[in-house]
Amino acid sequence: MIQDRLRTLVTQNPMLIEITRFRRRYFSYSSGNSMNSVVLSLVLICYAGLVLIVAQNRDSINPISIVIFETGLLTLFAPMMLYGAIAGERERRSWDLLLAAPITKSQIVAGKFLGAAGALVIAVAMFQLPILIAAIGSRETNWWFLLVASLDSLTFLLLVCALTIFFSARVKRGLMALGAVLAILATGLIVFPTFVEVAGGSSSTVTNPTLFFHPFYVMAQLMRTIGPGEDAGNAISTLQWGWPQSFVYFALTITLLAWASNTLSFAENEVKFMPQGDKHA
Amino acid sequence: MLEVKGLRKEYGGLTAVQGISFTLKPGDIFGFIGSNGAGKTTTIRMISTLLEPTAGTAVLNGADIRRNPMEVRRMLGYMPDFFGLYDDVKVWEYLDFFAAIYQVPPKKRPEVIDSVLELTNLTVKKQAFVQSLSRGMQQRLCLARCLVHDPALLLLDEPASGLDPRARAELKELIAELGRMGKIVIVSSHILPELADFCNTVGIIERGELLAFGPVSQIVKDIQPHRVFSIHMLDHLDSASEHAKTLPGVSDATVAGEHELRVEFVGDLDDQADLLARLIQLGYRVTSFREDSADLEDVFLKLTTGAVN
Numbered sequence: 133m134i135q136d137r138l139r140t141l142v143t144q145n146p147m148l149i150e151i152t153r154f155r156r157r158y159f160s161y162s163s164g165n166s167m168n169s170v171v172l173s174l175v176l177i178c179y180a181g182l183v184l185i186v187a188q189n190r191d192s193i194n195p196i197s198i199v200i201f202e203t204g205l206l207t208l209f210a211p212m213m214l215y216g217a218i219a220g221e222r223e224r225r226s227w228d229l230l231l232a233a234p235i236t237k238s239q240i241v242a243g244k245f246l247g248a249a250g251a252l253v254i255a256v257a258m259f260q261l262p263i264l265i266a267a268i269g270s271r272e273t274n275w276w277f278l279l280v281a282s283l284d285s286l287t288f289l290l291l292v293c294a295l296t297i298f299f300s301a302r303v304k305r306g307l308m309a310l311g312a313v314l315a316i317l318a319t320g321l322i323v324f325p326t327f328v329e330v331a332g333g334s335s336s337t338v339t340n341p342t343l344f345f346h347p348f349y350v351m352a353q354l355m356r357t358i359g360p361g362e363d364a365g366n367a368i369s370t371l372q373w374g375w376p377q378s379f380v381y382f383a384l385t386i387t388l389l390a391w392a393s394n395t396l397s398f399a400e401n402e403v404k405f406m407p408q409g410d411k412h413a
Numbered sequence: 414m415l416e417v418k419g420l421r422k423e424y425g426g427l428t429a430v431q432g433i434s435f436t437l438k439p440g441d442i443f444g445f446i447g448s449n450g451a452g453k454t455t456t457i458r459m460i461s462t463l464l465e466p467t468a469g470t471a472v473l474n475g476a477d478i479r480r481n482p483m484e485v486r487r488m489l490g491y492m493p494d495f496f497g498l499y500d501d502v503k504v505w506e507y508l509d510f511f512a513a514i515y516q517v518p519p520k521k522r523p524e525v526i527d528s529v530l531e532l533t534n535l536t537v538k539k540q541a542f543v544q545s546l547s548r549g550m551q552q553r554l555c556l557a558r559c560l561v562h563d564p565a566l567l568l569l570d571e572p573a574s575g576l577d578p579r580a581r582a583e584l585k586e587l588i589a590e591l592g593r594m595g596k597i598v599i600v601s602s603h604i605l606p607e608l609a610d611f612c613n614t615v616g617i618i619e620r621g622e623l624l625a626f627g628p629v630s631q632i633v634k635d636i637q638p639h640r641v642f643s644i645h646m647l648d649h650l651d652s653a654s655e656h657a658k659t660l661p662g663v664s665d666a667t668v669a670g671e672h673e674l675r676v677e678f679v680g681d682l683d684d685q686a687d688l689l690a691r692l693i694q695l696g697y698r699v700t701s702f703r704e705d706s707a708d709l710e711d712v713f714l715k716l717t718t719g720a721v722n
Contacts, residue, residue, distance in 0.1 A: 146511075149513075224497060227497075228463060230514075231462075
């Protein structure tokens with residue numbers, strides 16, 4: 133049964149065409165869209181600059197700081213990439229074609245998510261080169277902590293993707309989904325932690341759930357223990373900083389995707405025709 | 414076989430479709446005629462399982478749209494009144510995507526894609542990006558998409574809107590070919606001459622009610638049981654009218670203009686020939702004699718009031 137589910141949602145999901153679409157839109161010059169080509173060229177130039185800077189300062193750059201930089205950048209990139217995933221289908225009116233076809237809502241959501249995840253993995257993979265250069269350049273690199281930080285980053289980015297798909301599934305307009313996701317991210321990552329910090333001072337941050345699940349705070353905790361100039365003796369446990377957060381991000385990702393597929397609200401409110409209890413529903 | 418049984422749709426207090434029933438068999442090309450807002454698209458969306466009927470149902474080859482929507486979806490091709498195409502994909506990828514959705518086996522897909530591209534005359538555009546196609550080509554691509562799984566029923570909602578005359582003519586020929594292939598085709602439109610050309614059955618809908626259903630010739634006959642001749646002559650129309658009323662097969666004759674006499678006729682071909690011969694024999698100087706046959710547009714205008722929901 134699990135194998136069947138995996139086959140319909142992953143290996144034989146027709147919606148995996150989204151991977152091709154994301155790749156072509158963001159990582160290819162062949163789409164024919166000149167704006168995309170210009171942006172891609174700029175990104176590649178910036179990337180080459182980043183690699184050069186890291187290579188020149190490899191003995192003084194903490195590799196986890198690059199992971200943090202990567203996470204920040206892609207946290208903005210993911211909603212931009214996905215806000216129209218489902219709302220855009222409605223706006224483009226290709227949604228009806230999917231609804232009139234023998235494909236399930238789960239397949240649609242899974243396909244959109246995997247397409248975005250594929251694009252994200254390519255972006256993350258590109259960042260591995262500067263991270264590797266910095267990690268090799270630094271004699272005090274704790275590879276285990278670096279791995280955990282990278283895992284935190286990846287699972288958090290997947291959560292952002294799922295959050296964007298969730299909102300895209302719930303609203304009519306793609307821009308509404310983008311606004312909602314950016315507002316939540318700004319509140320959760322900047323406004324609320326700042327408020328908590330100001331209100332509660334510096335005490336008991338570990339028990340503060342806002343900071344405990346704050347990806348940048350978690351990665352900062354991991355960074356404190358490794359790399360040049362850091363206090364290696366002040367080691368912390370990845371059982372406290374790293375693994376729990378990754379697990380929670382991953383669980384939230386699955387929950388949001390399931391929620392999105394089960395509560396897809398349609399552009400036209402009458403378009404929700406699938407009998408209760410239908411095995412394909 | 415498609416059986417539509419008492420299909421009804423209500424939105425709050427508004428009844429969009431009032432219990433429509435009809436039956437279509439393979440090879441039928443059904444023209445669904447109605448003004449904007451008459452209920453054509455709502456009916457088509459219910460049959461395509463996009464809308465849940467308030468009452469009634471439709472059964473396609475034994476599969477009920479309410480009980481087995483997935484089964485119905487596998488057997489129908491739905492082409493809405495908009496393209497709904499994806500950017501960033503090539504023509505063949507777009508078709509491959511829908512072939513995969515409709516569970517066409519991977520090994521068969523290249524062959525299927527080639528054949529629908531050939532049918533829709535898009536073979537040369539196989540490697541082109543969808544967004545680079547002209548409007549007519551995009552329309553044909555949409556039709557090709559509907560055909561990848563060899564559906565039994567095609568639902569085409571305003572397929573010719575926005576097309577130039579050549580593209581429209583090509584589309585008509587294509588739809589006629591699909592009918593010859595044994596598919597049930599439902600075409601909604603409010604461009605009547607277009608439908609009359611290739612539909613063998615039509616239905617006229619207004620305010621959600623099916624006012625007429627059947628072959629075009631039958632509907633025309635129903636609405637205009639007698640034939641009408643328009644006879645142009647140079648003079649003496651009043652006396653010609655009186656004479657005409659006495660001739661076999663003529664039920665009525667009226668002067669319709671300075672030189673036109675309109676004759677309502679129920680006779681046969683012999684009577685028709687005699688009518689012209691007798692008028693000339695009586696010395697009326699006839700300049701033209703033709704039958705004023707009603708067409709779909711006349712029927713539509715006579716049956717409908719233009720009211721919408």
